[in-house]
Amino acid sequence: MTKSELILEIAAAHPNLLLKDIDLIVSTIFDEIESSLAKGGRVELRGFGAFFVKNRKARTGRNPRTGDPVDVEEKYVPFFKTGKELRQRANQQLTDK
Incomplete structure (x- = not known):
């Protein structure tokens, strides 16, 4: 949606x-x-879920095409974790189909 x-x-x-x-x-x-x-805060909507930010440390990755090592900088990534009620409702409605 x-x-x-x-x-x-x-x-x-x-x-x-x-x-x-x-x-x-x-x-x-x-x-x-x-x-x-x-x-850097957290937003929690009871019954729905929580939005928060995780820190991903710097690392050495690989270029998928060439296989060469690539430095990946530290970054912050937004995440969403579903609440118990939302998870149960989604599972119930999807299994009823």
């Missing part, structure tokens, strides 16, 4: 809300999550 599809789903479920207001709400939520992660 894309961001625009999410906005349309919310608009269909709540016809009393304006599309531009829904867009602003969704964008604000995503911006706040992004801002918190950029500061």
Whole structure:
């Protein structure tokens, strides 16, 4: 599901809300999550999951085409860990098909 599809789903479920207001709400939520992660913080949405940043140390990798060694710099990578409720719901709905 894309961001625009999410906005349309919310608009269909709540016809009393304006599309531009829904867009602003969704964008604000995503911006706040992004801002918190950029500061090294963690965002936890109970029942849904947690967004956090992991540090990947510098290492020597390999060029897959040539096999030559390549230095890979240290970097920070965003991660998402699902919450228990989301995981159970997804497993239940996928096994019921």
